[in-house]
Amino acid sequence: METLEKIARAAIAYDKGDPKRIHHLLKVHAFARLIGLREGLDPRTLFRLEAAAYLHDIGIHEGERRFGRNDGKIQEELGPDVARPMLEGAGITGEDAERILWLIGHHHTYTSIDGLDAQILAEADMLVNPYEDGTSRQQNEALYQRLYKTEAGKQLFEELYLKEWSPVRQGC
Ligand SMILES: [Fe+2]
Numbered sequence: 001m002e003t004l005e006k007i008a009r010a011a012i013a014y015d016k017g018d019p020k021r022i023h024h025l026l027k028v029h030a031f032a033r034l035i036g037l038r039e040g041l042d043p044r045t046l047f048r049l050e051a052a053a054y055l056h057d058i059g060i061h062e063g064e065r066r067f068g069r070n071d072g073k074i075q076e077e078l079g080p081d082v083a084r085p086m087l088e089g090a091g092i093t094g095e096d097a098e099r100i101l102w103l104i105g106h107h108h109t110y111t112s113i114d115g116l117d118a119q120i121l122a123e124a125d126m127l128v129n130p131y132e133d134g135t136s137r138q139q140n141e142a143l144y145q146r147l148y149k150t151e152a153g154k155q156l157f158e159e160l161y162l163k164e165w166s167p168v169r170q171g172c
Helices: 003-014 019-038 043-055 061-069 072-089 094-106 116-133 136-145 152-163
Strands: none
Touching: 003 019, 003 043, 003 072, 019 043, 019 116, 019 152, 043 072, 043 094, 043 116, 061 072, 072 094, 094 116, 116 136, 116 152, 136 152
């Protein structure tokens, strides 16, 4: 099994019985990979980004179990300790593991974004959350202005939330 596949399978197994969380991690991974490819990330950075995308919310269940909350802060605090054995189990160590754990521990803190991997992870997460949370057009526009920097992320956000859908007219 490939390393990223192991991470995905470990995250899904950990979140078993909670399809909302499993769908979320798969969607965020898909968007992160799309943006990473379009932004031309080198293979190692792309690998770290993809692993972090699968695991970014892995602290949610621990937060709910121990503290009855699953907000961004508790995800950042608890996520790395849940993710660490999963990374070890997939054979990810050293600087790769450290960066992935750092990304998990900071993915809601936009002021700490210090690289394209962190930027893309935050953008990918917020391509999914407005749909899942049912945010307003006004909230989406504010989020777009506040967060989005990559061309690929901006385009995806516009296509998802800022452009009007209209049926294709045929035969006119
Ligand atoms: Fe998320």
